Amino acid sequence: MFAASAxxxxxxxxxxxxxxxxxxxxxLLVVPVLIILGVLIAKGGPAVSFEFLFTPPTDQGRQGGxxxxxxxxxxxxxxxxxxxxxxxxxxAIYLSEYAPENWLTRLINLAIINLAGVPSIVHALFGVxxxxxxxxxxxxxxxxxxxxxxxxxxxxxxxxxxxxxxxxMAFREACWNMGATRWQTIRxxxxxxxxxxxxxxxxxxxxxxxxxxxxxxxxGAVTFLPFLPTGVLEPTMAMxxxxxxISNSVPNMPDEIKYGTALVLISMVLIMNxxxxxxxxxxxxxxxx
Amino acid sequence: xxxESGAITGAAPxxxxxxxxxxxVEQVSLWYGTFQALFEVDLQVQSGSxxxxxxxxxCGKSTLLRSVNRINERLGDYVRTTGSIRVMGHDVxxxxxxxxxxxxxxxxxxxxxxxxxxxxxxxxLFGHRLHRADEKFSKADENQxxxxxxxxxxxxxxxxxxxxxxxxxxxxxxxxxxxxARLLPVxxxxxxxxxxxxxxxxxxxETLEHxxxxxxxxxxxxxxxxxxxxxxxxxxxxxxMLLGRMVEHRSTEDLFLTPREQETADYIEGRYG
Ligand SMILES: Nc1ncnc2c1ncn2[C@@H]1O[C@H](COP(=O)(O)OP(=O)(O)OP(=O)(O)O)[C@@H](O)[C@H]1O
Ligand SMILES: [Mg+2]
Numbered sequence: 001m002f003a004a005s006a007x008x009x010x011x012x013x014x015x016x017x018x019x020x021x022x023x024x025x026x027x028l029l030v031v032p033v034l035i036i037l038g039v040l041i042a043k044g045g046p047a048v049s050f051e052f053l054f055t056p057p058t059d060q061g062r063q064g065g066x067x068x069x070x071x072x073x074x075x076x077x078x079x080x081x082x083x084x085x086x087x088x089x090x091x092a093i094y095l096s097e098y099a100p101e102n103w104l105t106r107l108i109n110l111a112i113i114n115l116a117g118v119p120s121i122v123h124a125l126f127g128v129x130x131x132x133x134x135x136x137x138x139x140x141x142x143x144x145x146x147x148x149x150x151x152x153x154x155x156x157x158x159x160x161x162x163x164x165x166x167x168x169m170a171f172r173e174a175c176w177n178m179g180a181t182r183w184q185t186i187r188x189x190x191x192x193x194x195x196x197x198x199x200x201x202x203x204x205x206x207x208x209x210x211x212x213x214x215x216x217x218x219x220g221a222v223t224f225l226p227f228l229p230t231g232v233l234e235p236t237m238a239m240x241x242x243x244x245x246i247s248n249s250v251p252n253m254p255d256e257i258k259y260g261t262a263l264v265l266i267s268m269v270l271i272m273n274x275x276x277x278x279x280x281x282x283x284x285x286x287x288x289x
Numbered sequence: 290x291x292x293e294s295g296a297i298t299g300a301a302p303x304x305x306x307x308x309x310x311x312x313x314v315e316q317v318s319l320w321y322g323t324f325q326a327l328f329e330v331d332l333q334v335q336s337g338s339x340x341x342x343x344x345x346x347x348c349g350k351s352t353l354l355r356s357v358n359r360i361n362e363r364l365g366d367y368v369r370t371t372g373s374i375r376v377m378g379h380d381v382x383x384x385x386x387x388x389x390x391x392x393x394x395x396x397x398x399x400x401x402x403x404x405x406x407x408x409x410x411x412x413x414l415f416g417h418r419l420h421r422a423d424e425k426f427s428k429a430d431e432n433q434x435x436x437x438x439x440x441x442x443x444x445x446x447x448x449x450x451x452x453x454x455x456x457x458x459x460x461x462x463x464x465x466x467x468x469x470a471r472l473l474p475v476x477x478x479x480x481x482x483x484x485x486x487x488x489x490x491x492x493x494x495e496t497l498e499h500x501x502x503x504x505x506x507x508x509x510x511x512x513x514x515x516x517x518x519x520x521x522x523x524x525x526x527x528x529x530m531l532l533g534r535m536v537e538h539r540s541t542e543d544l545f546l547t548p549r550e551q552e553t554a555d556y557i558e559g560r561y562g
Contacts, residue, residue, distance in 0.1 A: 100365050170403040177360055177399075178416040178471070179392035188415075189405055 040266060044259025052260060056226065061246040062253060066261055071228055072141075072221065072236035073268070077210045079145035079232055080152065085202055087149075088156030095157070096164040097186055116154035120214040123151040127219040142232040144220025148209045155205040163197030164190060196283035200276040207272035211265060213240040223249075239265045310375070311336040311479050311509035312357060317372035319352055319361070326352045328533045329372070334526075336377075336478075339501055339510045341524035341541065343517065345556065349533045350513040354481045357381070357511070358395040359388060377478050393420050396472030398482040402464035404456035404471075409448055412456045412467055413438050417474035438470040443500055462493035466500065480504070482512040486519065498523040517557055521545055529553045 004012070055065035099105040127147030137143040167190050175185040209215075221238040223245045229236040243261045246253050312334035319327040326349045334340045342350045355361045359381060361368045374381050381391055393416070404412050413435045426434075435452065439445040444466045448459070456467055465485060472480060486494040494516075501510060501523050514520050520527050521541060528538035529552075537544060537553045548554040 170399070170401065171405055173360075173399070174403045174405055174468075175415075176363060177358065177392060177397040178419060178475075179389035180419050181389065184419060193406055 037266070040259055040263040043255060044261070044263040047254075047256040047260030048263055053264065057224075057242070060224065060250045061242065061257065062250065066239070066242065066264060068225055068228060068237040069239045069242035069261075070264065072225075073210050073239040073265075075141050075229060075232075075236055076145050076148060076216060076220070076238055077207060079141055080148035080209060081203070081206050083146055084149035084152050084156050084206060088153050088202065089160050089198060091153075092157045092160035092164060093186060096161045097182060097190065112154045112157055116158070118151075120151060120212055123147055124215045124218050126150070127215060132219055137233060139218075139222065139235045140220050140233045141229055141236050142220070144216040144236075144238075145232070147215045147219045148206075148212065151212070151215055152206050152209050156202050159201030159205055160194075160198045163194040163201060166197060167193045196280060200280040200283075203276045204273055207269060207276075210272070211240055211269055213238075213244055217241050217244075239268070309336050310334065311338075311377060312511060313373075313375040313378075314353070314357070315373045315375075317353070317356065317370065317374060319349075319356060319371075320369045321352075321364075322367055326533055327356075330530075330533070330535045332528055332535060332538065334479075334509055334511055336509050337506045338526060339505045339512065339524045340526045340528060341520035342511060342513045342528050342530065343515075343520050343556070344530035344536075346515070348530045350530055351483050353530070354397075354483055354511065354513055357479070357481055358392050358397055359386075360392075360397065362388075389420070393475045394477055395479045395481060396475075396477040398465070398468050398472070398480060398485045400484040401488050402461055402468050404459070404464050404467050406455065406457050408453045409439075409456050409459070409467060410435050410452040412471050413474065416471055420475050434474045438473040439467075441473055441504070442466040442470040443496070443503070444470060460493075461488055462490075462496065465489065465493075465497060469500070469504070477508065479509045479511065482510065484513050484515060487515065494519070517545075517559075529556060531556070 052065040053070060054067050056067045057069070058064040095105065095108065099108075124147060127143060127150070131137045131143035131146050132139060135143075137146075171189050171193070172185055175189055176182075180188070213221075216238055220235055221241040222235045223237070223241065225235065225237050239261065243258070243265060246261065247258050310333050312332065314330055314332040317327055317330045318325065330349075330353060332340075332342075332353070342353065344350055352361065356370055357374060357376065361370070370382065372382075376391070376395055380386070381395075396416075405415060407415070410431075414431055417431075417434060436445060436449075439448065444463060447463060448454070456464065459467065465488070469480070486497050489497065498519065501512070504510060505525075512524065514523075524541050526538065527541045527544045529536045529544065529548075529550075531552050537548065537550045539549070544553065545557055548557060
């Protein structure tokens with residue numbers, strides 16, 4: 001009575017084929033990432049040491065370590081965060097909590113999505129025109145970080161808006177119905193429940209910009225500098241540009257150093273990602289509604 | 290139509306002096322964009338009474354309720370209201386009305402309990418803190434406020450040992466009681482309830498209805514319900530709406546026993562909605 005018919009058999013076979021197909025795609029997706037990491041660790045791992053991280057590069061990078069680019073990239077990312085987070089979060093709060101539902105809001109939302117698709121080299125040119133030349137910051141950390149900030153603003157806004165909108169509407173309604181203003185509602189209920197998502201999302205997005213080369217190479221990053229920057233109006237070395245230079249323009253570059261530098265760069269991004277994901281998981285575990 | 294609705298208001302209980310009215314809705318029409326949801330609605334709710342608002346789905350019960358505390362306005366210009374709404378004799382649609390003050394006087398309870406994701410204690414104190422942020426209260430004052438409000442909604446004994454617990458972890462029944470309790474510290478005159486028991490089981494519904502009778506007198510309650518039996522049990526007067534119009538408003542007993550309008554009779558006999 002419950003024996004499989006021919007049709008059941010066929011359905012089961014088709015089911016098996018699709019399942020295998022989708023699984024295969026997932027494997028294909030993971031493989032390149034693993035290969036990249038594997039190669040970097042195999043070829044660059046031996047070069048990476050405490051000393052490598054904290055000694056200045058010498059002989060055009062053929063010897064010594066990566067102190068200047070490492071510290072430079074941290075500068076760039078931190079200043080970019082300081083610039084983009086307040087603006088992006090404020091804009092997202094406006095768009096999510098205040099903006100009326102009309103054509104202007106829709107237009108702005110569309111613009112934000114499109115802005116996220118602007119190639120980074122175009123941002124670089126904008127950064128040169130606006131920050132280096134017009135505001136006279138010169139080739140500096142400030143100019144480069146602001147360029148990075150503008151480049152990451154759309155994703156900061158989107159990440160923040162998503163966190164805000166994950167806070168159930170019922171909480172807002174409850175507040176408004178007790179006579180709370182929009183701002184009181186945001187401050188007492190919406191933000192406390194969205195802040196973890198906002199922070200982690202924003203850190204994740206902005207730290208991705210650590211790997212960018214184009215937006216910083218005309219605005220603040222230089223190929224070689226024998227000292228560390230002491231303020232935001234100075235130029236700096238950066239990991240991404242340093243990697244580009246030593247891989248491209250320096251003859252007789254030991255492979256080990258190239259791969260080691262790449263490994264450190266990718267690790268920085270991965271560590272930031274992992275930390276912010278872990279932070280998010282931790283906070284989400286604590287939150288219940 | 291104006292004539293008809295005029296005739297129908299005649300079916301309301303005898304006109305009362307304005308001073309006794311907690312809510313006095315006169316000739317209110319409301320549009321969502323170009324869609325008219327209310328047509329010259331009249332409704333008078335006596336101070337300290339419980340009035341049930343019944344009618345089929347989509348007839349405008351929630352819309353009417355939400356225009357009393359003007360929460361409809363969160364939708365912006367899209368919502369347009371004409372006519373007059375008075376609460377305790379004061380026009381709420383007037384220009385100088387402060388929405389925070391209005392909502393302090395007119396609290397609202399929703400279909401789904403919506404406590405804030407804070408502790409039980411913080412939930413009760415939330416409105417109080419909003420409206421009295423310029424005064425200082427000691428911890429003891431606040432404790433007293435919390436105890437009084439929770440006692441009034443018959444919840445104190447159940448939660449008194451765990452006031453720090455997240456309100457969202459309580460049972461739905463307790464959550465809904467808490468949602469009423471958090472209105473009380475600011476001493477509202479009117480409490481609007483939009484199907485407050487529809488997320489609750491029959492036992493919880495019964496205790497909540499019991500609570501309504503306890504609160505009546507001190508507060509004026511206007512309650513929307515889909516449940517005819519509930520309207521009969523838990524109200525003194527009942528107003529029946531249909532397609533955005535007020536059809537009949539009388540004492541609950543009269544409305545259910547001897548409905549004047551054919552539409553009312555059809556509805557309470559379950560012929561639609
Ligand atoms: N935001 C809105 N925009 C447009 N139309 C709306 C909006 N809210 C309600 N309406 C419409 O107004 C009418 C009345 O809605 P309302 O929610 O007041 O009905 P209700 O009597 O409370 O119904 P229910 O018993 O289902 O809760 C309905 O036809 C509804 O579709
Ligand atoms: Mg409704």
